[in-house]
Amino acid sequence: MTKTKVLIIAYYWPPAGGPGVQRWLKFVKYLPEFGIEPVVYVPSNPSYPIIDETLLEEVSNEITILKQPIKEPYKFAGFLSKSKSKTISKGIIPKDKQQSIIDKLLLFVRGNFFIPDARKSWVRPSFRYLDTYISDYNIETVITTGPPHSLHLIGLKLQKSSGVNWIADFRDPWTTIGYHKQLKLTNYAKQKHKALEKEVLQKANQIIVTSEVTKKEFSNITDKPISVITNGYDRNSVGNPPLDKKFTLAHIGSLLSKRNPEVLWKVLKELLEEHADFAKDLELHFIGSVSADVLETLKLYGLSSYVNKHSYVTHNKAIEFQKKSQVLLLIEIDSDETKCIIPGKLFEYMVSNRPILAIGPKDSDVETILKETNTGSYFNYQDHDAIKRTLLNFYKSYKEGNLKSHAIGLQKYSRQALTESLSKLILWEL
Template identity: 25%
Template sequence: MVKRVLMVAFHYPPLQGGSGIQRTLAFSRHLPACGWEPLVLTVTPGAHASLAPGGADQDGCIVHRTRALDASRHLAIKGRYPDLLAMPDRWATWLISAVPAGLRLIRRYRPDLIWSTYPIATAHLVALALHRASGLPWIADQRDPMLDDDYPADLRRRRLHAWIEQRVMARCAAVVCTTPGAVVALRERHLRRARCQVRLIENGYDEDAFYNAKKLPASNTHARQPFRLLHSGVIYPSERDPAPLFTALARLHSGGEIGPATFRLVLRASGHDDHLRAMLSRHPGLSSLVELAPPLPYPAALREMLDADALLLLQAANCNAQIPAKFYEYLRAQRPVLALTDAAGDTASALRHAGLDTIAPLDDAEKIAIALRRFVALCRHGQAPLASAQTVADHARSARTRELAALFDAIHHKELP
């Protein structure tokens, strides 16, 4: 008998960028090998501001798309729109089209489970409505925390997020988080709902994507070039503030320890280039060491990771219950990693568990300078730590999908307490 799961996901191709796409796409690709046929309910391409070239990548998976309006692009007048139209997020209108479509999918394909994924909270609202109407067990892929000390900043949105999280904990057969800290925080906020299973299924990397990336031409074709330290992905001003790093680089530069001929920091697809450019302008000469590089297609971005001399990870202490999704891709790239993060957070813990100890606090320029000096020396002598092959394999998305399928099986066979 075919087992089916209805997957409610906003982040799905042809949307370009974002770790949420890779997580859901990998699950939908690998679930059939685990005995589960996925049915994906997502949005039409017009909901996305940025689309990947080549259109949607569905791999034969049944995908049904319904219309969702982006309040900031489709409903705004002179750039402004009522907050009510963006509660709990800018795509709240998706609820109107997704619920009837989901019910039709349920009647036609008779799935055994419903799965939905955050951080677009409307996806959970769609799944909640489908769960109530059908009675099917519901699993919420919560990923990162829906609530934190100062998130969401808007009080009304915070209250709505709290209400949605309460419904998730009250109605779901299981909730999945991507980090140990997120699991603990969710359990502590809902001690009275201990019967709801909260499980850890981390993010990972896609081996097929790296296989395809290796087919591309190498990105470092020059035999003699500066040491290239790469950060690939968004640099959030508060969660990944590089100001102390820039100060450390300026000190090393003024002391003659690094220069344009020997060192290059590449910040690829930061998402905040203007902000970073203003920060760099405060340090004369630093712009010759730091490159603000535009986004690349996903395979090319992975190729660049494979070719970099080393990789940079940034994560502030206010995100201690989160692990950047790129961490897993960095592991697979098998390049040395310098992590600027809080030693007490989940990111540092994951690094140490992988055997990587090249870590310094993100907010301390003096310690960053010391760590960077040591790190570059280790890399140049081939002594920088790398994760073992088994550790890398354990983080593949195919392995994560087997964990998810095992959870589906337990719910389907009513083996969860």
């Protein structure tokens, strides 16, 4: 049976590490099962802030991968400050009071000279290359995935030129993402971002988002069909390691300055003072970047001696940490802008059989999913007493040897099921 060819335009692709690469790596893995042949277009010389060579093993040799060079300003910004340019490329932006002159300069240039983002120079050469490829190979559907949202501009140009069906996938929002306010945008830059966002949303044939909150936001800008396809979990080769002997609370991923749950640190301090056994058993594991602000706050609450820091690890190693930890922490910034953020790790957390303790803004999509799947407890930053009660209950179950989650209805979040939903959108467009 002849498969339908679909061109997928992405920036993050193995050996890139981190959450940005997982979504389309997994879609590409399963699309052939549903009669679709993915053709992937990515940069040949990207500046990925995180590398995970092990993800290359998941890329099938049967997949056509097209590559073209990209010019990225982060390489040139490195002459000013290699560490600062790399930090900003990861999306880690220092607090205003902690920003040096170089920080402010890099942020101003990034926000106002590179609209919509620092990969904008890839748009024109990519369009020229792909416009010919689409014609030569009879491609009928193009999918762009962002951020970086400049990739959607490639889809916009290809649609205008060849009339292809164009699906725009938004892993994160555009102008309402939390860090947007920190880019020191001029009024002109703000309006330019909004205009580009509106044009993409109104011209794409189909829009995909990862959360209901983002769908609601975009519905106020466009009347084009919007589908929610979340991230998910996949089968993995990681076995079930023995659980940690200590009462371990583990956070996987970056713990940045604004993602600093002081209410949790306060609760832990009180539990340490009130329960001698708790003080003997507690361990905190942070896998990924941890800001100096978070470490300083932990020190203030007397928790530094309980902290075990681990730098970035491979994806499989992260899954191992998830499966062996007693409790998994999920922390989000307390703001309206983050209600739509559903971290990719949430779904891997959910199938780890470990209870999740999540803290974030009220009425978030994460809160809805946790309640729906019975995989954890969600709290706001003001829920001191409730957090304390829950941690004590977790600790009691840990001491009794029966601490685990009791998940329900997880199958719809499998990467295979999610890819089936994607395939229906693609074939419907055709």
